Amino acid sequence: MVDTRYHVAGIGNAIVDVLVHADDALLETLKLSKGVMTLIDAAEAERIYDQLPPGIECSGGSAANTIVGIASLGGRAAYMGKVKDDQLGQVFGHDIRKAGVAFPTVAAVDGLTTARCFVLVTPDAQRTMLTYLGACVELTPDDVDEAVIASSQVTYLEGYLYDPPLAKRAFLKAADTAHKAGRLVSLSLSDPFCVDRHRAAFLDLVSSHVDILFANEAELTSLYQTDNFDDAVRQVRGHCRVAAITRGPKGSVVVTEDDVHVIAAEAGITVVDTTGAGDLYAAGFLFGFTQGRDLATSALLGGIAAGEVISHVGARPERPLTLVAAEKLGPIYSGSIA
Amino acid sequence: MVDTRYHVAGIGNAIVDVLVHADDALLETLKLSKGVMTLIDAAEAERIYDQLPPGIECSGGSAANTIVGIASLGGRAAYMGKVKDDQLGQVFGHDIRKAGVAFPTVAAVDGLTTARCFVLVTPDAQRTMLTYLGACVELTPDDVDEAVIASSQVTYLEGYLYDPPLAKRAFLKAADTAHKAGRLVSLSLSDPFCVDRHRAAFLDLVSSHVDILFANEAELTSLYQTDNFDDAVRQVRGHCRVAAITRGPKGSVVVTEDDVHVIAAEAGITVVDTTGAGDLYAAGFLFGFTQGRDLATSALLGGIAAGEVISHVGARPERPLTLVAAEKLGPIYSGSIA
Numbered sequence: 001m002v003d004t005r006y007h008v009a010g011i012g013n014a015i016v017d018v019l020v021h022a023d024d025a026l027l028e029t030l031k032l033s034k035g036v037m038t039l040i041d042a043a044e045a046e047r048i049y050d051q052l053p054p055g056i057e058c059s060g061g062s063a064a065n066t067i068v069g070i071a072s073l074g075g076r077a078a079y080m081g082k083v084k085d086d087q088l089g090q091v092f093g094h095d096i097r098k099a100g101v102a103f104p105t106v107a108a109v110d111g112l113t114t115a116r117c118f119v120l121v122t123p124d125a126q127r128t129m130l131t132y133l134g135a136c137v138e139l140t141p142d143d144v145d146e147a148v149i150a151s152s153q154v155t156y157l158e159g160y161l162y163d164p165p166l167a168k169r170a171f172l173k174a175a176d177t178a179h180k181a182g183r184l185v186s187l188s189l190s191d192p193f194c195v196d197r198h199r200a201a202f203l204d205l206v207s208s209h210v211d212i213l214f215a216n217e218a219e220l221t222s223l224y225q226t227d228n229f230d231d232a233v234r235q236v237r238g239h240c241r242v243a244a245i246t247r248g249p250k251g252s253v254v255v256t257e258d259d260v261h262v263i264a265a266e267a268g269i270t271v272v273d274t275t276g277a278g279d280l281y282a283a284g285f286l287f288g289f290t291q292g293r294d295l296a297t298s299a300l301l302g303g304i305a306a307g308e309v310i311s312h313v314g315a316r317p318e319r320p321l322t323l324v325a326a327e328k329l330g331p332i333y334s335g336s337i338a
Numbered sequence: 339m340v341d342t343r344y345h346v347a348g349i350g351n352a353i354v355d356v357l358v359h360a361d362d363a364l365l366e367t368l369k370l371s372k373g374v375m376t377l378i379d380a381a382e383a384e385r386i387y388d389q390l391p392p393g394i395e396c397s398g399g400s401a402a403n404t405i406v407g408i409a410s411l412g413g414r415a416a417y418m419g420k421v422k423d424d425q426l427g428q429v430f431g432h433d434i435r436k437a438g439v440a441f442p443t444v445a446a447v448d449g450l451t452t453a454r455c456f457v458l459v460t461p462d463a464q465r466t467m468l469t470y471l472g473a474c475v476e477l478t479p480d481d482v483d484e485a486v487i488a489s490s491q492v493t494y495l496e497g498y499l500y501d502p503p504l505a506k507r508a509f510l511k512a513a514d515t516a517h518k519a520g521r522l523v524s525l526s527l528s529d530p531f532c533v534d535r536h537r538a539a540f541l542d543l544v545s546s547h548v549d550i551l552f553a554n555e556a557e558l559t560s561l562y563q564t565d566n567f568d569d570a571v572r573q574v575r576g577h578c579r580v581a582a583i584t585r586g587p588k589g590s591v592v593v594t595e596d597d598v599h600v601i602a603a604e605a606g607i608t609v610v611d612t613t614g615a616g617d618l619y620a621a622g623f624l625f626g627f628t629q630g631r632d633l634a635t636s637a638l639l640g641g642i643a644a645g646e647v648i649s650h651v652g653a654r655p656e657r658p659l660t661l662v663a664a665e666k667l668g669p670i671y672s673g674s675i676a
Contacts, residue, residue, distance in 0.1 A: 054406075054433035056652070057395035068392075087425040087451070095392035113425070314394070 002151050002181065006102070007075040007290035009152035011144070011174055012063025013136040013160050013167070014081030014105070015115040016088040017275075019313060020055040022120035027128060034122065037129040037191045039163060045116065045132035052118060057088070058314050059095035060117055062190060063158040065276050065315045069283025069305050071100040072321040075290065078102040078148045080170075082139040089114035089135065099316075104145050108138045119275050121313060127275040137164040141173040149174050150181035153290045154212065156282065159190035162198040175209045184241075186212035188282055189219035196222060206239045212289070213243040214282045220245055233260075242289075244299060246281050248274075252302060254285075254295045263299040266307030266328075276315030280305040284321070304328050340489050340519065344440070345413040345628035347490035349482070349512050350401025351474040351498050351505070352419030352443070353453040354426040355613075357651060358393040360458035365466060372460065375467040375529045377501060383454065383470035390456060395426070396652050397433035398455055400528060401496040403614045403653045407621025407643050409438040410659040413628065416440040416486045418508075420477040427452040427473065437654075442483045446476045457613050459651060465613040475502040479511040487512055488519035491628045492550065494620065497528035497557075500536040513547045522579075524550035526620055527557035534560060544577045550627070551581040552620045558583055571598075580627075582637060584619050586612075589641060592623075592633045601637040604645030604666075614653030618643040622659070642666050 027034055030048060040048065061081060070077040079096055083089030085107040092114060096103045115134040119127050139161075149155050155178040161167040175185045187202075187210045189195050195202055202223060206213055213236065215223065220232045220243075236243045237255050246252045251265040284305030288298030308317050308324045317324075365372055368386060378386065397406075399419060408415040417434055421427030423445035430452060434441045453472040457465050477499075487493050493516040499505040513523045525540075525548045527533050533540055540561060544551055551574065553561065558570045558581075574581045575593050584590045589603040622643030626636030646655050646662050655662075 049432060052432075052436065054397065054436045054654070055429075057429060059392065091393075091395060094387060094390075098390065098392045316392070 004153055005076065005151035006078045006148065007152070008067065008070050008154045008156050008286050009078040009080070009148050010063040010067040010156040011080045011161065011170065012061050012158040013115055013133060013164065014064060014083045014092055015061040015117045015131065015136070016092055017058050017060035017117050017119050017315060018049070018052070018055045019058065019119045019121060020052045022053070022122055022128070024122060027120065027122065032120070032128050032130070034128050035126050036193050037131055040130050040132050042112070042132060045130070048118060048130055057091070058316070059092045060119070060315045062160055062188065062279050063156055064096060065279035066156060066188070066283045066286070067101050068096060068099040068316050069280045069321060070287050072317045073283065073287040073301070073305065073325060074322050075287045078104070078152065080105045080143055080145060080148070082108060082135050082143060083114040084108045084111065084135040086114055088116065102148070104148060105143050108135050111135060111138055121273045121275065125271040125274050125310070127273060133164050137166065139164060139167040139170050141170045144170050144174045144177065146177045149177040150183065152178070152183060154184045154186050154286055156186045156188070156286060158188050159194050159198065159202060162201060163194065168201070179209070184211040185209055186214065186286065188278065189213070189215040189223060192218040192222040195219050199223065206236070211241045213240045214246070214278065214285070215243065216246045216248070216278055242295065244281070244285050244302065246278055246306070252281065252299050254299045256295070259295070261296045261299060263296060263303060266303045269307045269311050271310050273313045274310050276309040277306045279315060280309040280317070300329070301325060342491055343414065343489035344416045344486065345490070346405065346408050346492045346494050346624050347416040347418070347486050348401040348405040348494040349418045349499065349508065350399050350496040351453055351471060351502065352402060352421045352430055353399040353455045353469065353474070354430055355396050355398035355455050355457050355653060356387070356390070356393045357396065357457045357459060358390045360391070360460055360466070362460060365458065365460065370458070370466050370468070372466050373464050374531050375469055378468050378470050380450070380470060383468070386456060386468055395429070396654070397430045398457070398653045400498055400526065400617050401494055402434060403617035404494060404526070404621045404624070405439050406434060406437040406654050407618045407659060408625050410655045411621065411625040411639070411643065411663060412660050413625045416442070416490065418443045418481055418483060418486070420446060420473050420481060421452040422446045422449065422473040424452055426454065440486070442486060443481050446473050449473060449476055459611045459613065463609040463612050463648070465611060471502050475504065477502060477505040477508050479508045482508050482512045482515065484515045487515040488521065490516070490521060492522045492524050492624055494524045494526070494624060496526050497532050497536065497540060500539060501532065506539070517547070522549040523547055524552065524624065526616065527551070527553040527561060530556040530560040533557050537561065544574070549579045551578045552584070552616065552623070553581065554584045554586070554616055580633065582619070582623050582640065584616055584644070590619065590637050592637045594633070597633070599634045599637060601634060601641060604641045607645045607649050609648050611651045612648050614647040615644045617653060618647040618655070638667070639663060
């Protein structure tokens with residue numbers, strides 16, 4: 001095995017978020033289901049933007065948020081995702097690099113603009129997302145940096161990569177490269193409707209390519225097409241080495257073939273915006289895991305990172321997570337130990 | 339006089355802010371004086387951006403922030419300022435229109451990109467700004483919509499317009515159009531170093547073209563080249579009809595030839611980021627003034643609007659100012675009465 005240069009390498013759709021405050025009436029006008037992610041095309045993006053109130057722009061993207069969270073915890077992290085070399089693409093590249101993440105992907109010069117996601121945050125702190133994939137459809141296997149993957153303890157892939165047609169080939173190449181190098185592969189199921197769109201592929205992935213699975217309750221029950229959470233958990237335990245399942249205010253459950261760990265959510269958090277909660281849970285968990293922590297401690301770190309990101313608007317940490325983790329768990333957690 | 343369509347029309351440099359958290363060490367590295375606005379060119383903008391941490395993007399521009407504040411208070415408002423038809427220009431146009439402001443200026447198709455301002459917010463809540471003017475240099479007298487100016491009770495101009503060479507001609511055309519239509523002209527001195535750059539012109543403007551002047555202590559003393567605030571106030575009283583001078587936590591002073599009103603700052607505000615404080619003071623004041631309120635009440639509304647914007651990151655209100663004003667002063671202030 002080559003030397004470990006990165007704790008985690010992530011691949012995902014590289015997106016700039018447009019965050020707006022919305023009320024339930026606006027969701028109704030736009031005919032949106034609260035809490036889910038809907039894909040839109042360029043014309044819809046223009047039409048919908050015209051109906052949104054003033055917003056703020058900030059870098060997002062599910063796996064990108066996770067990778068930034070890992071760097072914020074003190075981990076060494078890399079990210080691959082496609083932007084165009086336009087103003088928003090430059091913002092995305094600046095933000096992820098300045099968060100301390102290696103970002104080797106070359107921006108597209110031609111073609112569609114950098115992806116945007118309209119994030120409608122309602123007063124109940126729920127977020128409803130509309131994503132225009134733009135340049136993300138240009139991510140190809142050539143963008144998978146095999147040297148980076150081979151030198152990363154874990155390669156983290158978002159399920160959303162199955163939406164742009166070519167990206168799934170990049171996904172499979174990355175998973176294959178990681179395993180050939182003796183590394184681990186981790187998948188986030190991303191969204192229950194994303195699971196709906198790609199269920200057969202995801203079931204195959206989970207049983208044959210994924211070592212560490214992240215899902216929330218809705219995604220996991222969607223994967224196994226059951227209403228029963230315990231039933232879904234039973235099924236996933238035989239399918240991958242570790243599954244970390246988030247349950248919102250109920251905390252998380254981490255299961256392996258042999259063990260079940262139930263971890264309470266962070267207490268005392270005033271929830272402002274749940275955008276990025278799952279992404280940052282994965283960040284904390286993977287940081288802990290790649291530092292050699294046990295599964296329960298890794299899940300605790302996941303909850304701490306998620307707790308920070310839901311306490312403010314936006315999907316990336318506002319405070320360095322090294323500090324947040326150190327406040328909660330003591331200084332030993334405030335940086336890289338491996 | 340034509341009918342009053344707008345309470346206030348503003349003209350200014352149309353800018354997208356890039357907000358970053360910074361510490362004093364970063365200001366030292368970049369050799370910046372805390373609290374002031376420095377102009378930078380495209381090459382410097384690139385070099386400096388590369389040294390800044392991840393940020394968030396949001397629409398800004400001094401007069402634009404004021405005009406958005408007036409609309410947020412329930413006033414009818416228009417804005418003129420030049421962006422390019424690029425991604426950040428589209429963000430600027432979207433945000434100001436969706437804030438309820440008429441924005442007739444046509445975006446430039448060619449030429450420099452939409453202006454950006456790096457706003458470095460330090461832990462003491464001070465902001466230090468670096469502005470790349472970009473497309474703002476394309477604002478010309480042709481962009482002054484005379485019908486809009488003639489039908490606005492007050493035309494509000496920012497001193498920063500004297501930085502791009504052509505914009506000052508747009509400024510003078512607007513002031514002239516307003517006065518010919520029997521309307522009032524208001525000027526913000528913008529920044530003490532901006533006053534330094536254009537002192538002779540500003541002194542002439544204040545004594546011959548300006549009815550309502552906004553300045554903070556540093557700007558006013560810079561204008562009259564004195565260390566003595568009382569001396570500066572004495573001088574300005576003869577020069578324009580109304581001068582509203584902000585003094586940070588000490589509140590504001592509004593003077594005319596005959597009267598002096600001293601108004602305390604809003605109490606109980608936790609100051610997070612002073613960006614936009616002066617802009618929103620002008621918004622509250624001009625909203626009150628154009629509703630026929632007396633000067634002291636107008637200044638009180640200025641303090642309330644400024645108090646909202648300094649309580650969070652960013653230069654535009656997060657909560658509708660109609661609500662904020664109604665909470666402080668009762669429902670009669672929660673909308674347009676004229």
